[in-house]
Amino acid sequence: MSRHMHIDALGGLSGDMFAAAMLSALPEAAERLRADLHDAGLDEHVALDIAEIRKSGFAATQLSFDIAAEAPPTHHWSDIRRMIEATALRAPVKQAAIAIFTGLAEAEAACHGIAVERVHFHEIADWDSIADIIAAASLIDSAGAASWSCSELPLGGGRVRTQHGLIPVPVPATAHLLTGFRFVDDGVAGERVTPTGAAILRHLAPRQGAAPAGLVLRGSGTGAGQRELEGIPNICRLLCFETADDRDLVGSIAFEIDDMTPEEISVALDRIRAGEGVLDAGYTLGHGKKSRIRYNVTVLSQPHLVEDVARLCLEETSTIGLRLEPLRRQILRRRAGRVQGLRSKTVDRPGGATTKIESDDLAGIATLAARRAAGGGTADG
Missing domain, CATH: 3.30.70.1380 (Transcriptional regulatory protein pf0864 domain like)
Incomplete structure (x- = not known):
């Protein structure tokens, strides 16, 4: 069986919403998540808080990180990358975290017209975003999904205040990361997809639209954002599917x-x-x-x-x-065998089993009549 995950970004998507929805759908991953945060060296400055709440009437998981007041600044991408590379994180989690952060750094560099190594994440909540991305990387690895899909993304609207002043929504880094994704304007303003949420989506490279047909729904989860939205629940729903047989x-x-x-x-x-x-x-x-x-x-x-x-x-x-x-598709059960030393394939059909000699093994026989005669035997194994 293989797993497929579908992200329904009803309220939008941020790093903490994604991680909360994943934890809601895969609660067994919480212990490994805490271990990964510890191995990433975040325990000294970051405390994970997981709460079960109601958001606009829906039961949801909400995830947040409490940052110690004395935590040192780690704004520059080059510093963050070196820090992650030096941790004891499991290799796939480390690789995913660096990949997500790299996408974010490249988007910021493109938006500001600077080299990636000079990117300064002053618009992102520093340790909070590091924790969000490592949490996302940990939960992506725990999910072990073979494929991902996502809904159309809420466009949002208005402006947000940054150190560069007021900028439009979606903010430039988000717009850069989500080039090629489809959006829908549901009439609700605000920043609906954050740069961190966008970087996670870019890393997952999901197909957009409904989940593929023919899958079996095995579970779901609901992650809540921190803000309240007017007229729509600020939640992200995650559906977990499996194929009965690949x-x-x-x-x-x-x-x-x-x-x-x-x-x-x-x-x-x-x-x-x-x-x-x-x-x-x-x-x-x-x-x-x-x-x-x-x-x-x-x-x-x-x-x-x-x-x-x-x-x-x-x-x-x-x-x-x-x-x-x-x-x-429907596939009949088949098994390999041999007939008079030639490789064969026996298929269990509704009317009884049939056997066919592999064509490659018949190719060396001299005449058509001889090949046909050799190909009509009964399996011996």
Whole structure:
């Protein structure tokens, strides 16, 4: 079984909202989270507080960090990176935390027109954000999800006061990080997605829209933000899905091509078939506009890698558009064996088991009649 996590950012998303929703959905991860915060060396300056509250009538988990008054400043990205690298954090948590922070630093650098190493996180609550990001990295690792998706993101509106003065929402770093994401204007103003929340989303690279079809819902969690919003609960809901069997769900990518030669399409499909996560690729011939010969291409992939395979299709062919959808499939139980020394595959069909000799093992037999005779035996193992 594999896990898929879906983020429904109803009220928005911040670092603490994400971590709270994850803890709500995966309460068993709390002990490991506390251990990771300790291994990150945060105990001296940061105290984790997890509370069960009601937010606009909904039961929710709220997470916050109490920062010691004597905690030293650690604003610069270069300082923060060195600090995280020197900790005793587990390797995957350390890597995820650095990746999230790197995205945030690159966004700030782009917005201010400076080198990444000179980024100064004066708009972020210092130790609080370090704790948020390490908590997010810890919980992402605990979830062990093979894939992620998220809803459309609330746009928000208005302005927020910063050390640079009043700036519009979404703030520049958030807008930079979420380029390519879809937003919805629900009419509620304010900063709905924070830079830290945006950096977490950019790191997860979720597909947007509903969770893939054919999954089994195993649990859910609700994380609460700190503010109260007018007319909408300031919560983030997280849905935790699993596949009953990885083989039951595949990703389907379909497209048409009418401007590649047979040689080019042959090479392209060979390269696509060799891609990670690709299960099969093929085409049928048809006629398109202006009576051109058209290749109707279908590629099947592992469901959590469909976006990567789609990108490969765009790189290897001349198509300018793809159709992506999840498909359920039914697979008969099969087992390997041998017939008279030749490899075979036996399949349990509704009417009884059938056996077929592997084609590669028949290829060395001299004539068609002999190959057909050798291919019609019964499995012996």
